[in-house]
Amino acid sequence: MRLSPDARGVYPIAPTPFLPDGRIDEASIDRITDFYGEIGATGLTVLGVMGEAPKLDGAESAAVASRFIRRTRLPVIVGVSAPGFAAMAGLAKTAMDAGAAGVMIAPPSSLRTDDQIVGYYAQAVEAIGRDVPFVIQDYPLSFTVVMTPGVIRRIVSDNPSCVMLKHEDWPGLEKISALRGFQRDGSMRPISILCGNGGLFLDFECERGADGAMTGYAFPEMLVDVVRLTAAAERGQAHDVFDAHLPLLRYEQQPGIGLAVRKYVLMRRGLIASDAQRRPAGGLSPAARAEVDFLLGRLARHDARAAVAA
Incomplete structure (x- = not known):
């Protein structure tokens, strides 16, 4: 099942689940993978920023990706970003x-x-193979690399294997509109846009138009x-559902502790056995855990799915 430009959903x-001693928790990988299939996810992504990919060695990355893939029938996207193309190509293969x-x-x-960015993706495609569908991860708040809509259009135009943009610019609504405008005027072929x-x-x-x-919100x-x-x-129902979750969503977006919040909630929901992260990692203080518990209790008033964790 190859990723295509019409991917939606x-x-x-x-997350990459760990046991308290730092070992990979394979049972929790199986449990959370099954959960994604049960809730109507159309695919999943592993070894992303919030998957703690840089904390895994090469063999662990391959093992984690392979376990997720074997466990599900959903299409799986694997993050292969690496300092060098040798490691990237190896994990991609x-x-x-x-x-x-x-x-x-x-x-x-x-x-x-702009030329450096476009050139980098051309070299990456050469390294992993032109037949491998790939996703551009556009996350300037973390990577400090600013990709304009024009640069993304160049990458898409130069590389037929580019099928998706993971859009994480902020503010970024106008970028989505610009890219869809390129598609309407015929200056860029259609690609999937999924947001983080x-x-x-x-x-x-x-x-x-996304x-x-x-992304990895705990619900x-x-x-x-x-x-x-x-x-x-x-529209009204969509915003009502979204608004009910917004306080917890906002709390989870705090730099430095966001993953700790997410793993804590996933643990409370019984989807992973432990909220452990590999070091270096930011943890939650007792006060922060109490605040998350409070937010879960408030969310449960509007969404019964939160009652299990509250």
Whole structure:
């Protein structure tokens, strides 16, 4: 099942579950993978920023990706970003041989000019193979690389294997509109646009033309609901569902502790056994845990799915 430009829906960013001693928790990988299939996700993404990919060695990355792929019938995108193309190409080959749908590539923070960015993706494609579908990860808040709509159009035009943009610019609504405008005027072929940033702007991103979400909020069911309701032109209902989750969504977006919040909630929901992260990692203080518990209790008043964790 190869990733294509018409991909839509929700591809949750899967966490990498760890046991308290730092070992990979394979049972929790199986449990959360099954959960994604049960809630109506259309795919999933592994070894992303929130998957703690840089904390895994090469063998662990291959093993984690392969386990997710074997466990599900959903298309799986594997993050293969690496400092060098040898490591990127190796993981991409392993992932695709295991049955991945495609790979995701983030730009290194050293890139500054438009030509450098376009050139980097050309070299990455040469390294992984021109037949491997790939996703551009556009996350300037983390990577400090600014990709204008024009640069993305150049990458798409130069590389037929580019089928998707993971859009995480902020503010970024106008970028979505610009890219869809390129498609309407025929200056860029269609690609899938899935949005990140924890889903913080998903309500309006879908209305601007995004095809769905690729992010890791601890209640991905909400993301599925918003995408589905927006597609059905149920705007009021989509915003009502989104608004109920917004306080927890905002809390989870705090730099430095966002993953700790997400893993804590997933643990409370019984989807992973432990909220452990590999070091270096930011944890939650007792006060922060109490605040998350408070937010879960408030959310449960509007969404019964939160009652299990509250």
